[in-house]
Amino acid sequence: MILDGFFPEINGSKNRIFAAELFVLICSIKIFKSSSMSIKGILTGKEKKKVKAQKNSEEMSFLEHLEELRWHLVRASAAVVVSAIVVFINAEFIMDKILFAPKYPAFFTNRAFAWVARKFNSPDLAINTQAFSIINYDMAGQFTTNLSIAMIGGIIIAIPYIFWEFWRFIKPALYEKERKHATGAVFYSTLLFMLGILFGYYLIVPLSTHFFGSYRVSAEVVNQINLNSYISAVTTVILGSGIVFELPIIIFFLSKVGLISSGFLINYRKHAYVLLLLLAAIITPPDVFSMLVVSGPLIALYELGVFLSKRIERKRTNEELLEA
Secondary structure, X not given: OHHHHHOOOOOOHHHHHHXXXXXXXXXXXXXXXXXXXXXXXXXXXXXXXXXXXXHHHHHOOHHXXXXXXXXXXXXXHHHHHXXXXXXXXXXXXXXXXXXXXXXXXXXXXXXXXXXXHHHOOOHHHOOOOOOOOEEOOOOOHHHHHHHHHHHHHHHHHXXXXXXXXXXXXXXXXXXXXXXXXXXXXXXXXXXXXXXXXXXXXXHHHHHHHHHHHHOOOXXXXXXXXXXXXXXXXXXXXXXXXXXXXXXXXXXXXXXXXXXXXXXXXXXXXXXXXXXXXHHHHHHOOOOHHHHHHHHHHHHHHHHHHHHHHHHHHHHHHHHHHHHO
């Protein structure tokens, strides 16, 4: 027999059975080693599950990926709809206490600017000293405005869950090290978005309402702000601020995949500053003070992105040195 050639000293049926089992085990170990599987993983069963998961992931077709993405979008949309229903039911409170609040002198930001104006004896620094009236021209104007507020409010409330669903979709495609580096991505994305919402609501919106609400081309013209115009301006500023505050997260992921580097960001820093100033000029009233107030945090966010990009490059360099 073949085993006699390999094990000539083994005689007897029991010894032959033992030798056969040993031979099979050695061959199995070699096969598993060639498949990058550890003996510990074989014994515990973890390696088998890992290979099965990798096989399923590799065998997923493009349509299966689309199906997976579809269900993530369905769940995210359901969260938005449920949140929108809650906002729609509480529309009167949201309109009176939140969206209309920045145009009144008692609003926090308006009182802060009034204090600064008194402190420096400069009345021009006070904003929204007189509340303007808001009217509605359209038959269904208030209803359609309520619907738009409900949808935007639903997106804002559901944004943590939306980020989480997006993270669940891309997480299986990442390596273990990349998952560790991306820990807290949902939390920090949500935090920056909410900070942007608060920044837009408490700073940009009061400045915008003051400028456009008090601007006069002639004393003969009285401002009567349309409801849809006011709500559209406020919600655009708030959502835009939340999206702009995601700049460090965008830079982080682009640096992780190697599309940009800290050197690129530093070399084009002046160009980026000009673009940020233009962006600040777009989302704020056309005056220098408002533009500078808003552009400061935007520049700080850009510099935070540069810092994160440098940190990623240092970690990548250290890992390469350890592997070398």
